[in-house]
Amino acid sequence: MVEEKELQGRTRGVAVPKVLLWVVGVLIALVLLVFIASFFIDEPLRRTTEKRMNQSLKGYSVRLPKLHFSLIGLSITLKGLTISQQAHPKPPVAEFPYLRASVQWREVLSGKLVGDMRLDGPKIHVNLNQLRTEAASKVPMKQKGWQQAFEAIYPLKINLLKITDASITYIDLDEKRPLKLTNLALEADNIRNIHLPDKVYPSNFHLETDIFGSGHGTVDGRANFLAEPTPAVKAAIELAKVPLGYFAPMLARTNMKIEGGVLSAVGNVEYGRKVQTARLKKLSIQGVRLDYIHAPETARAEKRRVEKVKKAAKEVTNKPNLILTVEHFSLTDANIGFVNDYGGKKVRLFLSDSNLYLDNFSNQFSKGPARAKLSGRFMGSGVSEATAAFRPEDKGPDLDLYVKITGTQLVSLNDLLRTYGDFDVTAGTFSLVTELHVKNNRVNGYIKPFFKDMKVYDRRQDKNKGFFHQVYEMLVGGIAKLLENKERDQVATKADISGPLQSPKTNTWQVVVELVRNAFFKAILPTFEKEVTALGRKR
Numbered sequence: 001m002v003e004e005k006e007l008q009g010r011t012r013g014v015a016v017p018k019v020l021l022w023v024v025g026v027l028i029a030l031v032l033l034v035f036i037a038s039f040f041i042d043e044p045l046r047r048t049t050e051k052r053m054n055q056s057l058k059g060y061s062v063r064l065p066k067l068h069f070s071l072i073g074l075s076i077t078l079k080g081l082t083i084s085q086q087a088h089p090k091p092p093v094a095e096f097p098y099l100r101a102s103v104q105w106r107e108v109l110s111g112k113l114v115g116d117m118r119l120d121g122p123k124i125h126v127n128l129n130q131l132r133t134e135a136a137s138k139v140p141m142k143q144k145g146w147q148q149a150f151e152a153i154y155p156l157k158i159n160l161l162k163i164t165d166a167s168i169t170y171i172d173l174d175e176k177r178p179l180k181l182t183n184l185a186l187e188a189d190n191i192r193n194i195h196l197p198d199k200v201y202p203s204n205f206h207l208e209t210d211i212f213g214s215g216h217g218t219v220d221g222r223a224n225f226l227a228e229p230t231p232a233v234k235a236a237i238e239l240a241k242v243p244l245g246y247f248a249p250m251l252a253r254t255n256m257k258i259e260g261g262v263l264s265a266v267g268n269v270e271y272g273r274k275v276q277t278a279r280l281k282k283l284s285i286q287g288v289r290l291d292y293i294h295a296p297e298t299a300r301a302e303k304r305r306v307e308k309v310k311k312a313a314k315e316v317t318n319k320p321n322l323i324l325t326v327e328h329f330s331l332t333d334a335n336i337g338f339v340n341d342y343g344g345k346k347v348r349l350f351l352s353d354s355n356l357y358l359d360n361f362s363n364q365f366s367k368g369p370a371r372a373k374l375s376g377r378f379m380g381s382g383v384s385e386a387t388a389a390f391r392p393e394d395k396g397p398d399l400d401l402y403v404k405i406t407g408t409q410l411v412s413l414n415d416l417l418r419t420y421g422d423f424d425v426t427a428g429t430f431s432l433v434t435e436l437h438v439k440n441n442r443v444n445g446y447i448k449p450f451f452k453d454m455k456v457y458d459r460r461q462d463k464n465k466g467f468f469h470q471v472y473e474m475l476v477g478g479i480a481k482l483l484e485n486k487e488r489d490q491v492a493t494k495a496d497i498s499g500p501l502q503s504p505k506t507n508t509w510q511v512v513v514e515l516v517r518n519a520f521f522k523a524i525l526p527t528f529e530k531e532v533t534a535l536g537r538k539r
Contacts, residue, residue, distance in 0.1 A: 042068050049078075049152055056148035058139050059086055060093070075102030076154055087133045095123040101154035112194050115156035119163045127171040159192045166209075172249040179246050184209040191225045200224065200272075201234050215242035215262070224272075232272035239265040244288055254305060255298055261288025261334075277323040284330045291348070295341035324363040331356040336376075347415045351376040351384060361390075382408025382430065398439050405432040410454060428454035444498045 046067035053062040066079040081096040098120040107114050166184035188205035196202040201222035208218045221235025244261040251258050267280035294302065337350030354376030361370040374386040382405045391398040410417075410428035417424050429452045436445035 045069050045076075052152035053149040056145035056152060057083075058144050059134075059137060060084065060144070061086055061089070062149070070102075073102055075100060078153065085130050085133065088127070088130045091125040091127075093125055093130060095125075097121045099153070101156075101158070103156065104159050107159060107194060110194060112159075112192070113156060114159035114192050114194070115154055116160035117154070117158045117162070119161075120165060122163065122166045124166075124168040125171075126169070128173065131170075157192050159190065159194060161186070161188045161191065163187075173252075174249045177246055177249065179212065181209045181211055182213075188223070188225070193224065193226055201232065205235075211239070211242050212246050213243070216240045217242070227273065229273070230271075234268070234270040234272075236268045237265065239263060244285070255293045255295075255302060257291040257293060257339075259289040261290075262286055275321055275323075277325075279323070279325045279327070280329075281327050282330075283326050283328070284332070285334070286331075287333045288331070289335040289337075291337040291339050291350075293339040293341065319363065322363065325367065326358065326361045329356075329358040329361060334376075345415075345419050347419050349379065349416065351378055352380045353377050354384075378405045378408050379412035380409075381412060382406060399437075401434070401436040401445075403432065403434045405430070407431060410451070423456055426455045428452060442498070442500050 046064055049067060050062055050064040053064070061084050063082045063084070064078060064080070068077045068079075070076070078096065078099040081094075081099060082092040083094040084090075084092040096119060099117070099122075101115050101117045104114050104116040163184065163186040166181075166186070168181040168184065170179040172179070184207070186205070186207045188203060190196070190203045193202045199222075201224050203223045203225055204221075205223055206218075206220050209216070211217050217237070217239045219235050219237050221233060223231060223233040223235075225231045242263040244258055244263055248258050263283075263285050265280055265283045267278065267282070269279075270277045332355045334354045334356070335350060335352045336354055337348050339346055339348045341347075351374075354374065356372065356374045358370065358372045360368055370390040372386075372388040372390075374384070374388075376384050378384045384403075384405045386401070386403040388399060388401045408430040410425045410430050413430065414424040429450075431450040431452070432448065433450075434445065434447040436443060438444075
């Protein structure tokens with residue numbers, strides 16, 4: 001009996017492993033069948049997906065060479081996906097070497113069926129022609145079919161998005177200087193607001209990228225991607241050593257010429273239905289050369305541009321739900337110039353070695369006064385200092401401006417003197433003091449320029465000039481000599497500036513620009529304006 005029981009036990013012990021082997025074998029066979037079957041549906045699914053995306057998009061075309069669908073993980077992988085603008089197909093506006101979407105299994109436990117998506121090495125290309133075509137299109141962006149095309153890739157709502165090693169390239173007029181973001185990485189989670197749905201910003205996201213090769217940028221924040229009518233976001237932004245020279249082609253269309261310079265910034269932004277804020281704690285620009293170029297052929301365009309800026313400034317100034325603030329702005333080691341093209345004769349007035357510091361600047365002047373301090377060398381030699389205070393615009397612009405320029409070498413102004421007065425100088429210095437106050441739609445102040453030790457005619461320098469021109473320069477020099485202050489050996493005059501503003505709706509910055517343009521440059525030669533014109537007619 002004992003031996004029989006032992007035999008039965010051994011028999012049962014052998015029978016159990018056989019059943020398990022059969023079950024495991026059946027499961028493996030099913031997995032293999034599913035795996036093999038998934039490859040048979042790849043091509044039909046690829047064609048269907050490509051067709052549905054092309055039917056959804058308007059003005060764009062899709063090419064999808066490879067697709068693989070895994071029945072085991074319910075995932076789909078796309079390789080080589082490209083999207084091209086039909087009007088300008090080269091280069092493609094987007095390339096996706098690798099895109100994978102699958103079920104986000106961890107959220108299944110929460111009772112939610114959502115997906116996650118990963119993109120490795122995507123490339124976005126946009127050039128000026130493509131951008132202009134898009135801007136001229138009569139089909140709104142919301143009706144381009146992007147959402148439907150995206151849903152054709154994967155039916156589940158995406159809750160987790162990861163992007164690695166992405167690049168975004170914009171080419172303006174100069175193909176050799178593209179604006180390019182590289183090594184871009186983005187991760188956004190809880191996009192469908194599954195967790196913390198009662199929070200204003202339930203989703204986390206992080207973005208990091210290299211900017212134009214040497215610059216770097218990061219954005220850390222929270223968002224509500226499902227907010228209506230547009231997604232809401234609150235984030236901290238940091239930019240470091242962004243080279244500004246790459247913006248030269250675009251700025252050239254606005255009469256601006258830029259060379260060199262790097263930008264850094266630290267701040268935060270918030271954008272939602274009820275509030276839009278951009279607060280920069282620090283914004284700095286270093287080592288830039290910037291010129292504004294005025295020419296007769298661009299005068300109309302400049303005027304239209306000024307009107308647009310005035311309109312935009314009016315729309316944002318003191319707007320209750322829009323707050324734009326720069327707590328501290330610095331412009332250091334800069335060369336800032338104004339170039340006037342007089343019929344092919346270019347005159348450049350500039351401030352070199354300039355440093356500008358601006359604190360508490362905001363579109364909301366109720367935040368308190370903004371204060372600015374500027375220093376530099378006018379025309380490379382004149383020691384220059386300026387301070388300004390901008391107060392709340394309760395009853396129009398309200399500001400104080402003080403400027404002092406000392407010891408500018410007059411020979412550096414010869415281009416201006418030749419163009420403006422048809423003469424030049426061989427020696428002398430120029431200085432200027434101005435004080436302006438704007439309040440209750442009135443301006444009061446003065447501009448006082450000084451000319452010291454001026455020498456207009458030089459026999460050796462002017463020996464090749466015509467006889468009458470030499471006589472003319474001697475007369476100009478004589479007039480300056482007669483007007484010299486005998487005690488200080490200098491020519492001085494004072495231009496009072498007072499009266500109502502031309503337009504009570506003029507904003508603070510426009511007042512500053514108008515005063516500099518209409519008062520400073522006219523006062524730079526007040527002593528000679530009438531005399532030179534009269535002598536010029538007699539020659």
